[in-house]
Amino acid sequence: MDHIKRKEVAFFGRITAGITHEIKNVLAIIQESSGLMEDILDVTEDNTFPHKDKFIKSLDRIRRQIQRGIDITTRLNWFAHSPDLSPTSLDLNEIAEKMVLLAFRFARLKNVVLESSPSDPPIVITSDPVFLEMALFESIEILLKAINTGGKITLSPRKIQNRCVLGIGYENAVLPKEDLPVQISSTERWASLQETMTYLGGAAKTFGPAPEILLHLPESIDD
Amino acid sequence: MDPMKILLVDDEREFVTTLAERLELRNMKVSIAMDGESALGFVENDPPQVVVLDVMMPGLGGLEVLEKIKSLDSKIQVILLTGHGATKDGIRGMQLGAFDYLIKPIDIDELIKKLNEAVKSMV
Numbered sequence: 001m002d003h004i005k006r007k008e009v010a011f012f013g014r015i016t017a018g019i020t021h022e023i024k025n026v027l028a029i030i031q032e033s034s035g036l037m038e039d040i041l042d043v044t045e046d047n048t049f050p051h052k053d054k055f056i057k058s059l060d061r062i063r064r065q066i067q068r069g070i071d072i073t074t075r076l077n078w079f080a081h082s083p084d085l086s087p088t089s090l091d092l093n094e095i096a097e098k099m100v101l102l103a104f105r106f107a108r109l110k111n112v113v114l115e116s117s118p119s120d121p122p123i124v125i126t127s128d129p130v131f132l133e134m135a136l137f138e139s140i141e142i143l144l145k146a147i148n149t150g151g152k153i154t155l156s157p158r159k160i161q162n163r164c165v166l167g168i169g170y171e172n173a174v175l176p177k178e179d180l181p182v183q184i185s186s187t188e189r190w191a192s193l194q195e196t197m198t199y200l201g202g203a204a205k206t207f208g209p210a211p212e213i214l215l216h217l218p219e220s221i222d223d
Numbered sequence: 224m225d226p227m228k229i230l231l232v233d234d235e236r237e238f239v240t241t242l243a244e245r246l247e248l249r250n251m252k253v254s255i256a257m258d259g260e261s262a263l264g265f266v267e268n269d270p271p272q273v274v275v276l277d278v279m280m281p282g283l284g285g286l287e288v289l290e291k292i293k294s295l296d297s298k299i300q301v302i303l304l305t306g307h308g309a310t311k312d313g314i315r316g317m318q319l320g321a322f323d324y325l326i327k328p329i330d331i332d333e334l335i336k337k338l339n340e341a342v343k344s345m346v
Contacts, residue, residue: 021279021306025235028328032241035331039248070328077306 009083009130016080020073027069034062075101082129087221090127092157092166093118099136100155106140111149114140117156123164126220131200138193139168139204139213146184146211151175164219169212184211226252227342230271232262232288233304234280242275245331251338259283259291266292270299273322273341275334277304278312286316293320300341304329 038059046052078098096116107114136155143153151172158165184190185206193213197204202217229251233239236257243253254271256262259282265271274292278285289301303316303324313324322341325334 024306024327025238029235029237029241031328032238032245032331036241036245036248039245043248066328 006083006086013080013083017077020077020080023073024070024077027066027073030062031066034059034066071101079133082133085129087126087128089124090129090132092123092125092164092217094122095129095132095136096155096157096166099133099140102133103137103140106144107153110144110147112144112147113152115152115154117154119157119159123157123159125164125217126222127200127217128221131196132217135193135196135200135204135215136166136168138189138196139215142184142187142189142193142213143168143170143211145187145189146170147172160214164217166215166217167207167212168215169208169210171210184213226250227273227338228252228254228271229338230254230256230262230265230274232256232259232274232280232285233277234258235277246335249335259285259288262288263291263295266295266299270296272345273300273302273338275302275304275338277327278316278324279306286312286319289316289319289321298345300345302334302337302341 037055041049041052041055041059044052049055075098079102093116096118100114100116104114140153140155147170151170154167154169154171156167156169158167190204193204197215200217201221202215205214205216206212207214227250229246231239231243231246231253232255234257239255239257243255246253254265254269256265259280262274262276263283266274276285276288276292280288283291285303289303292299292301297320300322301316301320303313303321304327305313305316305324306327310324310326313321313326316324322344323337325337
């Protein structure tokens with residue numbers, strides 16, 4: 001990536017990380033305020049507060065939504081810090097797991113379950129986190145674009161013939177084989193994915209009757 | 224038993240005042256400071272047992288305040304509050320003598336557990 005592009009990505013990352021920090025401060029204040037209300041309720045006698053149950057339920061809902069907000073901003077913060085680390089040592093299990101959380105909503109819009117299947121032992125490579133995340137996201141998008149609705153996409157890091165591979169596979173138990181999207185490699189997005197993979201020193205390939213995109217990655221981006 | 228004496232340091236006024244109320248409901252004696260300079264004033268004039276200190280503050284940063292607290296009175300325990308992307312600050316803080324660090328937003332039960340551990344470690 002040229003210098004000016006890298007500066008642009010880093011700039012977006014820094015601003016986003018700063019904003020997530022601010023959002024977390026807001027969540028921390030809401031958390032402490034609702035926590036204080038719970039504390040006060042705990043020391044209030046039941047018969048002096050006729051709507052105590054409704055209040056407790058409402059506070060519980062606030063607490064769950066705060067946790068949801070914390071989880072979302074944590075993911076966003078992790079993503080925003082990606083440009084700080086380029087190139088760096090990356091655990092493919094960790095990247096796959098985090099990308100599942102980041103792309104979860106995109107899959108949900110098509111009723112697709114998105115999950116990761118970690119490798120044992122973990123595979124660690126030296127690569128560019130922003131481009132690797134982009135390649136994974138482009139792969140998920142290609143599959144989501146090709147299918148109608150339902151099924152499951154699994155991100156599975158593994159070694160094939162001693163080479164590092166990140167598989168992005170689609171399964172749908174109720175769909176007949178002939179209806180599975182096989183032409184994924186002729187799409188415009190596929191060309192964009194190949195471009196990303198070329199930057200990473202690897203290549204994207206398709207595999208199997210139930211389509212799977214295999215991202216072949218070098219152990220080090222400098223190889 | 225005397226109440227635990229805590230100093231909360233954070234530039235987010237609503238966060239620090241609400242947290243102080245919650246700790247006071249648990250019979251702790253809590254002071255608050257909104258910046259590093261005021262925190263050091265408390266440490267010199269009315270030293271707490273434990274300081275809960277935000278790392279990211281305008282003016283004197285949390286790690287700088289930690290170093291100054293430790294040079295004023297090494298027995299005072301410091302628990303740092305960091306953001307998710309800043310755990311390295313927490314680790315750095317522990318190298319500088321902090322008792323521990325917590326990631327914001329914090330869980331009150333976890334904070335109380337850490338406060339108790341910090342006070343026990345002073346004995």
